[in-house]
Amino acid sequence: MSFISVEDVKFSYDEDKNYVLNGLNLKIEKGEFVALLGHNGCGKSTAAKLLNAMFLPDEGTVVVDNMITSDEKLTYEIRRNVGLVLQNPDNQLVASVIEEDVAFGPENLGVPPEEIRERVDKALRTVGMYEYRKHAPHKLSGGQKQRVAIAGILAMHPECVVFDEPTAMLDPSGRDEVMNTILRLKENGITVVLITHYMDEAVMADRVVVMDNGNILTVGTPREVFSQVHLLKKHSLDVPQATELIYKLSGAGLKFDEMPLNTEECVNFLEGVLK
Amino acid sequence: MTRDIALGQFIPGQSVIHRMDARVKNLLLIAFIVLIFCSFNFVSLGIITGAVIAVILLSDISVKMYLKSLKVIIVIILITSILNIFYGSGDPIVQFGIFKITLSGIYRAIFVTVRIICLILISSCLTFTTSPTDLTDAIERLMKPLKILHIKVHEIAMMMTIALRFVPTLLEETDKIMAAQKARGADMESGGMIKKIKAMTPVLIPLFVSAFRRAYELAVAMECRCYQGGDGRTRMKVLKIKKLDVACILVTVLVLAGVILCNIFFAAKI
Known part of the structure; x- marks a missing residue:
């Protein structure tokens, strides 16, 4: 049984059955890093909120670690297990002191005080914000705030963290900070689901899921997915810049075996061709 | 626009006052406020003023910060003291028509001014030395009954x-x-009071809309972090009454006794 399994899920925000998700099927294994792509309004964020029982499906089931999200008794256990990091770092921090904010989650779970202390220190070290533990959130940069928000989720000891466009409001250096943190979580064995608009981030994932119109368009390793440049373009989605370049060159008659995904691969490939 | 609001700002530190239990601090603040209002002559007021100055010195926060917090209410201090000058009874020293300044009026003005200043200083001391979370935590626990x-x-x-x-x-x-509206040509500086207030509308409406959006997102984030109200919640920092707190309570009780004795033995002057 997969760690998270979404089966035939339909979900609509209104009574008129305008389904945002239309029979979505998705399986996520333990320890996997899955990137979720799709243009605005395709249902990615809705899917994220279904994974931690913030929303319940109208039809179909979402099962997390053998717990079904529709069982109200399990709601908080599921939310502890599947942490959700949102886009705007400012609106996720509750307390005026960093360490107290990180403690918010474990406090809600009723963890004993000494253990909260340990968890908070450990979570802050993992995201590299330990030195800032006594600071006020409004004095930090966007990337730092987002790392604190991640620490707040980590302190609840989740097995999976879902990121809903965590870098959308950050500057390039903030994005790097957050992406490095996400990669570190994956190394620590935490299952990561990353919703993003940035193809360069999606390339780092084990598996890419492309959504369109409340359903899955295509799934596969980053290389498999981004090789289908034509399909992605048709659904007005981007591909990484390196891939785009090679795709355009291939239109001019250039032949290649494997689609390059990042600048390095692209440079190597072009070097080979130009020699 | 300057964002330098001294009133209600926490300044981290390690002083005796900083280390006191926030609950004790709150209760002692209330005791001090009551004392300030219950001192009826200059001797007892003197004792309290002394105690307030001692607390301020112990708090290890620059006097400048305290002066800043007084600056906010200087108008109130001025108005009340001027009003009180004219309120005295007895032989007038100076008289303009029906207004007269008497010796008791001057006494009364000084008395009220010192009272208000003490009140502000001791309250600022609490907010300066207590982190907001400790403060709310203390209030939560004190209000539990x-x-x-x-x-x-x-x-x-x-x-x-x-x-x-x-x-x-x-x-x-x-x-x-404000910067965005100014960039669109909004004029917020010129004109009288009413015009200035009216000019704030295009600032306040977007601010409210955004505050509501923030509130919604924060609610989602809190639910994601398993917030389910106060039941079954623990706290990372447990407030504990230490020897220091007991000592501070004892000192305050001494001051209290002093004030009461002075109130009895020295005639009320005003």
Whole structure:
């Protein structure tokens, strides 16, 4: 049984059955890093909120670690297990002191005080914000705030963290900070689901899921997915810049075996061709 | 726009006052406020003023900060003291028509001014030396008995925590919106009071809209972090009454006794 399994899920925000998700099927294994792509309004964020029982499906089931999200008794256990990091770092921090904010989650779970202390220190070290533990959130940069928000989720000891466009409001250096943190979580064995608009981030994932119109368009390793440049373009989605370049060159008659995904691969490939 | 509001600002430190238990600090503050109002002559007021100065010196926070907090209410101090000058009875020293200044009036003005200043200083001392979370935590615990009356103590404390957290964020946002409206040609500086207030409408409406959006997102984020109200919640920092707190309580009781004795043995002057 997969760690998270979404089966035939339909979900609509209104009574008129305008389904945002239309029979979505998705399986996520333990320890996997899955990137979720799709243009605005395709249902990615809705899917994220279904994974931690913030929303319940109208039809179909979402099962997390053998717990079904529709069982109200399990709601908080599921939310502890599947942490959700949102886009705007400012609106996720509750307390005026960093360490107290990180403690918010474990406090809600009723963890004993000494253990909260340990968890908070450990979570802050993992995201590299330990030195800032006594600071006020409004004095930090966007990337730092987002790392604190991640620490707040980590302190609840989740097995999976879902990121809903965590870098959308950050500057390039903030994005790097957050992406490095996400990669570190994956190394620590935490299952990561990353919703993003940035193809360069999606390339780092084990598996890419492309959504369109409340359903899955295509799934596969980053290389498999981004090789289908034509399909992605048709659904007005981007591909990484390196891939785009090679795709355009291939239109001019250039032949290649494997689609390059990042600048390095692209440079190597072009070097080979130009020699 | 300057964001230098001294009133209600926490300044981290390691002084005796900083280390005191926030609950004790709150209770002692109330005791001090009552004392300030219950001192009826200059001797007892002198004792309290001495105690307030001692607390300020112990708090290890620059006198400048305290003066800043007084600056905010200087108008109130001036108005009340001027009014009081004219309120005395007895032989007038100077007289303009029906207004007369008497010796007792001057005494009374000095008395009231010292009272207000003491009141502000000792209250600022609490907010300067106590982190907002400790403060709300203390209030939550002190108000716990009110639960019997079905007052939602935890919710009130939570609202205070969040309000304190978002004050700087919303101030920053106000600045941004003002800059954006100015860039579109909004005029916020010229004109009289009424015109200036009217000019704030295009700032306040976006600010409110954004505050509501923030509130919604924060609610989602809190639910994601398993927030389910005050029941079954633990705290990372447990407040503990230490020897230091007991000592401070004893000192305050001594001051209290001093004031009461002075009130009895020295005639009320005013």
